Amino acid sequence: MTSLSIVIPVFNESGNIAPLVREIIQHLRGQVAFDIICVDDRSEDDTRDVLIALAAEVPELRMLVHQCRCGQSAAIRTGVKYALSPWVVTLDGDGQNDPADIHDLIRARANADPLVRLVTGWRVDRQDAAGKRWASHWANHIRRRLLHDDTPDTGCGIKLFNRAAFLDLPYFDHMHRYLPALMQRAGWKTMSVPVSHRPRRTGQSKYTNLGRALVGVRDLLGVSWLIQRSHVPIVSEIGSGRKL
Template structure:
């Protein structure tokens, strides 16, 4: 049997212990994209300890666009995103957090922004203008964004938003490290590409618990910021001409 043509878009969703959020989010993704774009959904289960994988297996029989990957070892969100992007068949990737706080209805908005942008714009980052998190999380995020912007000068108001649209090839050319998903605008700009922030919806978590707290985010973020700043300082780019 001939392999089906590659889709225009791959929606990559990393998950860890999100059994109650999987089915509602998959249904929302299909509702948002059927008739809008040729797409596939790539879920990457980061070795969940609940029934997340069982739910995904059942959904595969009902949702033809759904593909399911599973890590052999728990490896974190950035690794799960990269695993999904590497397995994806679409030239463009949309990412969503698996907790349901990102709204799949915003993906067509990102696609529209992409269609209107110049070819050298490779990342369209969601910007949560009305965050539905606790006051402490909003406060921590505000300060983290301010420090990041000062150090990296990436002109991005919200790098922590999980909903993004980017070119697969450009992403796979970026340096990989744990937590890199939080620095995609700066890394894309380092590679010579333009990025755009797009206002998007944000929702309360309906089920399950957050996998992060403010302290572990801050401790990891300090080290990562220094590393990304070093990468930017050490970067060199030049045009290439082939001589005939």
């Protein structure tokens, strides 16, 4: 893997984004060619000002701003569309993902089946409140039973995936929580890699258990419908008369 684009969706993360970007620089500079794309989803604090100041000292950093709030999935998709590299790593802007784990995802992909287009992190020791861990446990259990995506943790923000394969997926709000099932629906393979998880430095989570549950049921049923109605064609080119 010769280069990476690091995509970070941010909303009201003024206290977390600068330390996170500096950690990425620490772990990647001199190891792999990369660019960092921070997508500000119309933050209400001074996240944008922090990013502007940070861009002056970090040449790898690029900043994109949504003119209206569109949500995390839209911010991720915006960043991927502007990515310069064929492989993309996503990280949550709250700093709970450890950039050091990027190397583990790269190594796993290098040793995997060529059809693997998504390597997702698996938070084996979550540092969230008990109620949030409980809700995620049951959400993951129900999702796996319904979608059969063989993924223990789809909510982990750190992921490595192929840019072209991602952009070929159907887009909808909250799609980032269903990437393994969507990639598998498209005919690709996925895998999970244990990663670390850290407490928030500052700020508050943007989601509540009730809010996730209300949209999660609808999204889960929608993704299940997509999978049931999908067929992946196997294509062979015959009689083209061209010399390759």
